[in-house]
Amino acid sequence: MTLYAYLSVDPDGKKIRGKMDAANLMELELRLKRMDLDLIDFKEKTEKNFSFGRVKISRKDLINFCFHMEQMTSAGVPILEGLTDLHDSTENRNFRGIVADLIENIEGGSPLSEAMARYPKIFSKTFTSLITTGEQTGKISDVFKSLGESLKWQDELTAQTKKIIMYPIFVGAIVTGVTFFLMIYLVPQLTGFIKNMGQELPMHTKLLIFVSGLFINYWYIALTAPVLIWVFGIMLLKRSPAARYMADGYKLRIWLIGPVLHKIILSRFVTFFALMYESGITILDCIRLSEDIVSNEVIAQGLRRAGVLISEGQSVTGAFQSIGIFPPLVISMLKIGEATGSLDIALRNVSYFYNRDIKEMIEKVQAMIEPVMTVVLGLLLGWIMMSVMGPIYDTISKMKT
Known part of the structure; x- marks a missing residue:
């Protein structure tokens, strides 16, 4: 993750300065946009070693991920919107950066399973294969529910x-x-x-x-x-x-x-x-x-x-x-x-x-x-x-x- 010092403007034209962690510039703009702020200028303050291949993600994070997505998809909420909501509510900064990258890839046209496959250390082959099956059969909510139960077990x-x-x-x-x-x-x-x-x-x-x-x-x-x-x-x-x-x-x-x-x-x-x-x-x-x-x-x-x-x-x-x-x-x-x-x-x-x-x-x-x-x-x-x-x-x- 990188710490950015940013200069933004709110809908009333007031300039607001602040600091925020983000995986990249796109995530910074996305997070500010959700706060009704438009990015004007930024500066990288501190770069932390953040390697997705070595990120420590707990099983609790994955359980919360599956539960959140199961609830969202079963309610008919699109995957992209569900991930965006998860991104804003996730406390783990490392996992939040991964979710942001998933959002970025999906917005670029990739399915969720393909975006997950970029992180084999976090989402195993079994995990991504089940997500792929859920996408193909239209039972993605059931897959998330089953994965969550298995992770709890x-x-x-x-x-x-x-x-x-x-x-x-x-x-x-x-x-x-x-x-x-x-x-x-x-x-x-x-x-x-x-x-x-x-x-x-x-x-x-x-x-x-x-x-x-x-x-x-x-x-x-x-x-x-x-x-x-x-x-x-x-x-x-x-x-x-x-x-x-x-x-x-x-x-x-x-x-x-x-x-x-x-x-x-x-x-x-x-x-x-x-x-x-x-x-x-x-x-x-x-x-x-x-x-x-x-x-x-x-x-x-x-x-x-x-x-x-x-x-x-x-x-x-x-x-x-x-x-x-x-x-x-x-x-x-x-x-x-x-x-x-x-x-x-x-x-x-x-x-x-x-x-x-x-x-x-x-x-x-x-x-x-x-x-x-x-x-x-x-x-x-x-x-x-x-x-x-x-x-x-x-x-x-x-x-x-």
Whole structure:
């Protein structure tokens, strides 16, 4: 966004000066015109780095966008007028600039879907494909409504997933801090006293002294190594498809977390597949667009194989059963949906069952993670206490005898 200092004139001929953020000069003129002001002169004051490809747009912005456009289009308001009203009411300056660019492109003759396609990082292929279908069928209002509901579901799912992640991270940070304190400050003081007793130390005490020495002498490595490994891993995953495939496969096998993640991915897939199929998108296009939705190379590769089998004449049920990544529930529902001609309804039923199972599994996993982390912290403290107090107790026992 750019900050403009402008000079304008109102209908009475009075000159008005002011400052306003706008994506470009056209948006500045458009915004002033809505205020019944005519632009006379302007000057760019501050240019902020505003790259549409890297703009951070929250899911809440997209939900509001879909809800607003669904309400406008269902009331018979033209898309251009609906976008203009949204532009004036949007609080997010970045998203307001994008809406302004959508307005500009539509005024230039482009359909809404084509204008959205210029921002693939914000409006996914699935999003723009559904908008295209809505434009072609005249059901754009229904498409906006379905997209809004799907985005709300994703938002709720994300909030539930964070419940699993945040507690282990919080407890893990505490355990790490306690470990550093014990190994660098407390243990050296105690082990110095133990060594002065002059007796043979047990193996677990020697191990504690060795680990404490590593922390004292190489603490900077202990702090920087995880960060470097994380950065290296991210770079490797970006550059190597084989590494992404292995990592995504491992994610699905992680104890406790893997089954929940698998169901979340499949629930997201069947939800959007049903939405696209209901909107009139062909099955092969639904599968192709779903590859981006699942965000997992293992499942995406399976979908690609299913697409090939379907294009060769195999049934949808047979193709999905052959790739082996979908559980019997999905296969059964697909078979019923194909037989009755209501594939979208069958998939929505699958999504309903998955959503219920995901909530229950998240609650169970969260309930299991808390005691596991407590046990880890207890074992760490127990090892230190046994390694330190054990030799002291043995010395005191010998003195009594």
